[in-house]
Amino acid sequence: MSGRPSSSDPQATPLFILTGFLGSGKTTLLARWLRAPAFADTAVIVNEFGEVGLDHLLVTEGEEDDVVLLDSGCLCCTLNSSLAETLTDLFHRRARGEIPGFSRVVVETTGIADPAPLMHTLMTDRLLAARYHLAGVIACVDGLFFLDQKDGFEEVRKQVALADRLIVTKADAVPAERIAQIQGFLKEMNPGAGVLVSSAGDLDPVDALDQIEPSSALAWQASHEGLHHVHSGHEESDFETLFVPVEQAVDWPGYAALVEAFQSRYGADLLRVKGLLKFAGEAQPMVIQGVQHVFALPEATKHASSGARLGLVLIGRGLVKKKIEKLIDKCLGGGKPDAAE
Template sequence: MSTLPVTVLTGFLGSGKTTLLNHLLSHPDMAETAVLVNEFGEVGLDHLLVRHVDEDIVLLNAGCLCCSVRGDMVTALRDLFLKRVRGEIDEFRRLLIETTGLADPAPILHTLMSDPLISNHYRLDGVVTVVDAAHGLETLDRQPESVKQAAVADRLVLSKTDVAAPEAIAALEARLAALNPGAPRLRADHGRIAPADILECGLFRADAKTPDVAGWLTAEALADAGHHGHDHHHRHDVNRHDERIRAFCLTYDAPVDWDALAAGLDLLVSSRGADVLRLKAIVNARHHDAPLALHGVQHMFHPPSVLPDWPVDPATGQPDRRTRLVFITRDLSPAAVERVLGAALSL
């Protein structure tokens, strides 16, 4: 927990990310936040629109995060941390990265999870995606990047709700609920939203240092419980999708063999990794007393983390020891994923 939480702020062009960022930076809770702004193209303009709250805290860096920028991002994050260590900038407690509207979030998430130095000092707290309520449906229909941005989000923030028609907002919320049922949908009031609503949406709560698995996995929001197959295995899946992208949860009641599960996930990633947009899981592994947390993006998986406690089932008040794997996939059905993992686990 000594690592610094990183929030990735994304959303398609014109969705209102910069407006939201300006309001966030004016909030007292964001006083100790470093900000990295990246733009598309050789000449960036967004940095001119970001209000300079503190020159020592706000880091502005031009360059595209949607293609071969991972090396530049690693350099920027390393430099930022070294300046903090050397006292060249004030202490900061968290980092917020605003991406270009054309960005595929996957390279950013890959970098945060894969680079050894970065992962030693930073941890992914969550992905916040801003969606324009007035034009969001049209954007989702026309721009595949916007679909992926919404699909991998931990929080979906609807902007421009004051100028959008109520029926357009309702239709957009229904579309987003189908695309990413596990992500809470929030409305920004003229670009304003409370930092507490979008920060600490990852696995750990900084105040309690305990796993907020219910908020992280939100498996219950994915589907109604559906039972089939083996006695100790059931799957949550209502086949919710947005054309090619869907979210679903595989649940195993009995402890699983970690090596077998890892082998199954490795097989899945080696054959269809590009279509595994995101995975978040809590695992009850045999011969492990504590739960294991796992998350990955496409071909990259973060090493599992040992959690201090089991999450509590709100219905019973007892520890919930089920294994739950929440997938967001593209052109990859729940049945296909279940076959691969079922074979590996000998179910």
């Protein structure tokens, strides 16, 4: 017995958040995915049916008019209430056999939406966490306009910073040199997120989704080997990315103290925390995930190699590497950080 808190059920359905700024090609991509055979066992939550052009795809309607079964075998429903209520309704209707089974869920956000509140819901609602597992955040990046948008819209930069995977859209409409330039900016803003390129929504959903989970935290960790400090390139937002190695075994009180310190000192300015920590009494490293002031319960992973480096990746504003290192050492060492740290 390790005494650690219980985490989400390993049988929980993986859930992906699909985000992207207005006109980024997110809806075009999703509409193509809804027709793909590989998407047959997926439940997709959209804002409005009309946006993804479902009229000719409709085969049957459920008992309520907010869930439809497409000829591809994919379920599609609208977000008519809160995300928690919609997901709970899907869970119970599947259990009662009112709708076909599904093995994954994709939630589409609006173009100007901040993905963080949705992530908070999935990380803090214990009943939802037992039924659905946040498997990844996918952000569509406009190949035509991103280079102009990144400096003018906070939403664009935040969507990129929170993503586990980035999809550069409209590659067929811009020169290859521009796509390469965008990829360079994305790697600087979020080095841990994999970057894919799409032309007219032609990206296979399996490539976009299934390769994220369960290795996204490990990919972040691997991509930040040797990384110390990266700026987003935008002075106003000034997002920093840090990797801090944590080689020692961690106990649960020390980890709780660290989370509390992150929350009280950085709050909403700490956009994302990911990484691997070795907890005393645990056979495998634990995956760490935090979004602003909300942290999920650490989860064990069986996918870390024996040589995987332990540590935390942080993306946010006002992050100073030496202060972060001192804060981590003090909390995990059982001490109480000073107010100025």
